[in-house]
Amino acid sequence: MFNKNVKYFTTGEFAKICKVNKQTLIYYDQIGLLSPSMKDDKGYRYYSIAQYDFFSVIELLKAVGMSLKDIQTYMAAKSPDNFLELMQQQKDIVSKKRRQLEMIEGIIDVKINSTKEALQLDFEQITIEYQAEEILYLSRNIENSTEEQFVKAVSDFIEELDRSQLDTGHPIGGITKREHVLAGHYDNYSYLYMEQPQPRTGQPYFKAIEGEVLVGYHVGPSSTLSDTYKRLLKVMDEKGYVLGQYIYEEYIYDAVTKNRDQEYVTKIMLEIQKS
CATH class of the missing domain: 3.20.80.10 (Regulatory factor, effector binding domain)
Structure with missing residues (x-):
């Protein structure tokens, strides 16, 4: 039964909000990572706005290099304490990547400057x-x-x-x-x-x-x-x-x-x- 006080979105609408294609949401549903809040008698999927934050966390974890399999493992045992531990781990990973990118940026600057000097x-x-x-x-x-x-x-x-x-x-x-x-x-x-x-x-x-x-x-x-x-x-x-x-x-x-x-x-x- 639909809750009249909750706004539901079709797969296409929710995909547009999340800036992904429908197949991504369908795949997440198939592997049990993010399933729709509702499915009607005709098999249509519906998502709630509350699931957007859930989707955002999945994309965040993917962005820092976490595999879907590891994300599934976390989701199977999620809790506030586990979430805090996971976020701290990911923050450490991001900090390391930022230092690496800063080093790469410094290398690029040196090569730009040395090539400009060589031209003269x-x-x-x-x-x-x-x-x-x-x-x-x-x-x-x-x-x-x-x-x-x-x-x-x-x-x-x-x-x-x-x-x-x-x-x-x-x-x-x-x-x-x-x-x-x-x-x-x-x-x-x-x-x-x-x-x-x-x-x-x-x-x-x-x-x-x-x-x-x-x-x-x-x-x-x-x-x-x-x-x-x-x-x-x-x-x-x-x-x-x-x-x-x-x-x-x-x-x-x-x-x-x-x-x-x-x-x-x-x-x-x-x-x-x-x-």
Whole structure:
């Protein structure tokens, strides 16, 4: 029997209120998650406005990643205490997701800004610049690695950045020691790194010392990197400088922005000192 004091809605009307299609409500009824308040002799379904809040909670739980099966489990044993516990659990999940989204937003901002800066660069120019102290997160030592060991080191470093939430959006770079560059072993990296503008306490960071650096750009694949290094070292010598302890490399343009490795751009920064 219909209660004359309660307004009932057809499936179509209730679906419109809930902003879903009728099939969603029919499916919820079939699995026993949300059944109509009334069904008449002809099989027509009717919902009450009181069921809208019930529907909203289902959609809320779905939005935070809860499965219909888990929602059904809760609904089978619902109580005020269980509801409070469930809401607190979901609040914790949302807080974690919000932190993750804020981190992602920060990464996107870094990539936007660095790409805008790259568009203003003259890749033929070699300059001497003052380098402020930078905090870097390093990989394990990868000196004298085989190609297979290097690939694994990159994979492990990326996994470590993700696990420790240390991916700041800055490019992964490589540090080479002075002796390897002077010996012509330009790709014998000692460490991988990622800049950490907001370092956290308790992390084993490396400080790139402040001072003068010679900055140049290599356009093309890594196989031709030696040509650019020779040019940089020649300019360094002509200007009366000697090579410092570390050399830093990082991509300006890579596979994210360019289709061919001939168009990749690597920024090379050589620590230098007056001879």
